[in-house]
Amino acid sequence: MSEAKVSEADQGAADAAEPVNALPERLTGFVQALRGHGLRIGPGESVDAASVLAVLGLTDRTYIREGLAAALLRTDGQRAVFDATFDLYFPLGVGTPEAARRSADPGPAGPATAEPVNPVSPVSPVNPADRAVLDDLRERLAEALAADDRAALTRLAGEAVNTLGRYGSGPTAQGWSAYQTLSRLQPETLLARVLAALRAGQPPGFTDRLDADGIRRRIQGFRGLVGTEARRRVAELRGTDQVARRAVAPSTDQVDFLFAGRDQLAELRRTVQPLARKLATRLAARRRKASGGRIDLRRTLRCSLSTGGVPLRPAYRRRRPGRPEIVLLCDVSGSVAGFADFTMLLVQAMRDQFSKVRVFAFVNRTDEVTRLVSAGSADPAALSRRILTEAKVVGFHGNSDYGAALGEFADHYPDALGPRTCVLVLGDARNNGRDPNLPALKRISERARRVYWLNPEQTELWATGDSAAHAYAGLVEMHSCRNARRLGELIARLLPV
Amino acid sequence: MSDDGAQPTGTGFFTSVDDVSAKLAEAGYLASPAVATTVFLADRLGKPLLVEGPAGVGKTELAKAVARVGGARLVRLQCYEGIDESRALYEWNHAKQLLRITAGRDETWEAARTDIFGEEFLLTRPLLTAIRGSEPTVLLIDETDKADVEVEGLLLEVLSDFQVTVPELGTITATRRPFVLLTSNATRELSEALRRRCLFLHLDFPDARLEQRIVRLKVPGLDEVLAESLVKVVGALRAMELRKSPSVAETIDWARTLLALGADTLDETVVRDSLGVILKHQDDVLKASRQLTLT
Numbered sequence: 053m054s055e056a057k058v059s060e061a062d063q064g065a066a067d068a069a070e071p072v073n074a075l076p077e078r079l080t081g082f083v084q085a086l087r088g089h090g091l092r093i094g095p096g097e098s099v100d101a102a103s104v105l106a107v108l109g110l111t112d113r114t115y116i117r118e119g120l121a122a123a124l125l126r127t128d129g130q131r132a133v134f135d136a137t138f139d140l141y142f143p144l145g146v147g148t149p150e151a152a153r154r155s156a157d158p159g160p161a162g163p164a165t166a167e168p169v170n171p172v173s174p175v176s177p178v179n180p181a182d183r184a185v186l187d188d189l190r191e192r193l194a195e196a197l198a199a200d201d202r203a204a205l206t207r208l209a210g211e212a213v214n215t216l217g218r219y220g221s222g223p224t225a226q227g228w229s230a231y232q233t234l235s236r237l238q239p240e241t242l243l244a245r246v247l248a249a250l251r252a253g254q255p256p257g258f259t260d261r262l263d264a265d266g267i268r269r270r271i272q273g274f275r276g277l278v279g280t281e282a283r284r285r286v287a288e289l290r291g292t293d294q295v296a297r298r299a300v301a302p303s304t305d306q307v308d309f310l311f312a313g314r315d316q317l318a319e320l321r322r323t324v325q326p327l328a329r330k331l332a333t334r335l336a337a338r339r340r341k342a343s344g345g346r347i348d349l350r351r352t353l354r355c356s357l358s359t360g361g362v363p364l365r366p367a368y369r370r371r372r373p374g375r376p377e378i379v380l381l382c383d384v385s386g387s388v389a390g391f392a393d394f395t396m397l398l399v400q401a402m403r404d405q406f407s408k409v410r411v412f413a414f415v416n417r418t419d420e421v422t423r424l425v426s427a428g429s430a431d432p433a434a435l436s437r438r439i440l441t442e443a444k445v446v447g448f449h450g451n452s453d454y455g456a457a458l459g460e461f462a463d464h465y466p467d468a469l470g471p472r473t474c475v476l477v478l479g480d481a482r483n484n485g486r487d488p489n490l491p492a493l494k495r496i497s498e499r500a501r502r503v504y505w506l507n508p509e510q511t512e513l514w515a516t517g518d519s520a521a522h523a524y525a526g527l528v529e530m531h532s533c534r535n536a537r538r539l540g541e542l543i544a545r546l547l548p549v
Numbered sequence: 550m551s552d553d554g555a556q557p558t559g560t561g562f563f564t565s566v567d568d569v570s571a572k573l574a575e576a577g578y579l580a581s582p583a584v585a586t587t588v589f590l591a592d593r594l595g596k597p598l599l600v601e602g603p604a605g606v607g608k609t610e611l612a613k614a615v616a617r618v619g620g621a622r623l624v625r626l627q628c629y630e631g632i633d634e635s636r637a638l639y640e641w642n643h644a645k646q647l648l649r650i651t652a653g654r655d656e657t658w659e660a661a662r663t664d665i666f667g668e669e670f671l672l673t674r675p676l677l678t679a680i681r682g683s684e685p686t687v688l689l690i691d692e693t694d695k696a697d698v699e700v701e702g703l704l705l706e707v708l709s710d711f712q713v714t715v716p717e718l719g720t721i722t723a724t725r726r727p728f729v730l731l732t733s734n735a736t737r738e739l740s741e742a743l744r745r746r747c748l749f750l751h752l753d754f755p756d757a758r759l760e761q762r763i764v765r766l767k768v769p770g771l772d773e774v775l776a777e778s779l780v781k782v783v784g785a786l787r788a789m790e791l792r793k794s795p796s797v798a799e800t801i802d803w804a805r806t807l808l809a810l811g812a813d814t815l816d817e818t819v820v821r822d823s824l825g826v827i828l829k830h831q832d833d834v835l836k837a838s839r840q841l842t843l844t
Binding site for chain 1: 566582583586587589590593594596598601602694698735736737738741744745748749750751753778781782784785788790792814815816817820841842
C-alpha cells in the first residue's frame, strides 16, 4: 500500500530531479538522524513508524508528522528536535517554493540540476528595484501576521529565503542563510504596523495590552519558519544527513550550560518544576527502599524468645526519620552563572525533600543568598542580576577566586555545616591562577557529611589553563555536569536520602 | 478473533483521521490533529496509547469520549501508590471458597479442589474485566505514574499480548481487543519497556482557536467576543513563567464564572476579581497582575 503511494509522491517531485529516495530508506535515514540527537529509538519503533505510514497513507503531512511522533517519541522535550528533523526528511516541497517560482521565472526551474534562477546576490538593499521587492514582501508579511495565517506565513518564509537568503556562488561555497534573510527582512520592525492593522475599526478593549506580545510570538514563529526553510534549502545542496546532524538544535535537556543562549536558558528554567517533581519521586522511592531490608539482629533475637528461640519473625532496623540538609555553594560569575542559576532554582523547587536548604553565592567573596533564591522562584529570570546587585559576592576585583571564597565560607559560616549536611559546590574551578586554598575545602569536607563538586566543564578540559579542578578533585568527589539531563541524574543518585 | 478481516488487530471504532475528529466532536470532545491522528493509529494498529501532559488538558476526558463514540463500555483502573495484582488483575474470593468448603463437608478432596478454583470464585479486577468481555471495551489506566514500578511489569503482559495468566485456570486471551489508554502526569519516568509498547501522545494546551471552540462548546451561553478575549488572556498567562499554568479546565471554569457574574466584556475590575479562579498560587496572582498591569 505504501509503495504505491510513494511512487505517486515521487512522480510529483520528479521534475525537481531530486534523487528518488524510496520511502523505507528515507524513514530509516530519519530515524538515524534522530538517534544522532540522542533519542533512543529501537528497530521495533522503526517498524511501528512504517506501519503508521502504511495506515495513514501519504496524503496529509500534518497527520504523518503526528503519527510518526506517536510511534517514535517516548517523552516530551524531544518534540523540537523531532520537528526540525522531520522538516528536513519530509519537506513541504522540493527546490524553489511554488510562490517564488511563479513570481520569479515562468520556466520549469529545477534547482538541483539547473543553475539558480536569480543572480548571486539577488536583492541588494541599495538597488531601488530590489527595494520594491523587499517592500512588497514586508507588506504581505504584515498582512499575514495580522491575520495570523499560518499557510501564508509558511509561503512567505519560502519566498523570503529564496529572494533574500542566498549567498556565495561556487558549488561548494553557496548556501542559504536564515540570518541573512531575517536581517534584510527585519520582521521585528513590522510590529507597529501589524498592531495598527489589528486595532483598525476595533473599539479599545482590555486585551489590547496583550496584542503586542501576541504579535511578538507570531514574529518569533515566523523566524522559526525561515530557519526551517533555510535548512531545507541547504539540505538540498549539502545532503540531508549532514544538515540534520549539524543544524538541528539539541533538545533542551542536552544543551550545554556553558554555551546556552538566553532563550535556551529561559526554556531550561521552564523545565525546573517538572524536573524537580520527577527527582522528588525518585528520591522518595530511594528513601522507601532504603528504609526496609536491614535486619536488626539484637531485636530479632529478643523477639525469638517468645517463639522458643526460633526467629520466626525477623525485626528490621528502623531508620531514623530525618531528611538531609543541603548547602549549595555556587560560583555566580560570568559564564558559569547559567548553570548556577538553574541548579539553585532546581534545588529550591525540591526544598520539601530536604530539612534545610541554604544557598551561598560567590565570585571572590561568599554571601548567603537563600532569601533571594526562595523569593526568586516567582521571577527566576531576574535571579542572577539580583544576586549580583543585592549580595556581597564581589570584592575589589571582578574575577572569580575560589580560594578566597572557600576560605570565607569556612570561616564565616561554620554553623551551616554539620554531620547531616550535604554540600554541593558548583563551578568550573577556574581560579585565575590564584591560590586554590585547599585547606579550606578540606575543613569543609571534614565537617560536612558529603561534599560533591559539580563542574560544568567536560573532564578533558579540567587540566587545561587556569583550572584547579584536579587539585580540588583530589579532595572531594568532582563530577562533570554539562547539561540538565546529567544534572538530574547526578542529583537523583548523589544526594543522601 | 476480531470481526473485521482487513485489520485483525485493531478495535475498529474509526475509519479515518477525519472520521475521528468528526465523531469525537459529536461526542463533545474537540480534538487537535495530533490527538485525532494518534487515536486513529491506536485504533487501527491495536496498540495502547500513552497520553502524557499537564493536569487538566483532557486526558481522562479523551478516554471517555472514545468510549461514547465506540458505544463501548469504559473500564477504569485508577492507579495509586501501593496498588497491586489483587486490585488490578484478579483475586480469589477467599470467603466464598471457605463457605464452599464447609458446605461440601463430605466431598472428596479432588472434587473440592477442582471446584473452588473455578470461575465462580474469581473476582475480576479492571484489567481482567477489560480482556474477558466480548463487547467493545475502552480500558483506561489512569495516572499510571502514581503506581509503583512493579505494577508496570504486571501491565506488560496485558498491554503487549492482551492476555492474563491465572495459574489455576490457564491463560485468558482477549476475545476482542480493548482500546487501551494510559494517562500519566509525568511525575515519574515510566519504564522504557512500558513506553515501547505504547504509542505516545503529549497532550499540551490547545492553540487559541481550538480553545475558543472548546470554551464555546462547554459554556454555550458565552458571548463570542468575550470567549476570544478570555482565551487571549489565558494564552498570555501561559506564556509567563508561572508556578502553575492555567489549564483548559480552568479556562472553562473562568468562562462559567464570568457568565455567572454577568460580565459581557473583560475589563480590569472583572479580571482582577476573578483571577483567583484560574491561578492557584498567590505568587502567580501577584505576578500576573503586575504583568497584565492591573491597578
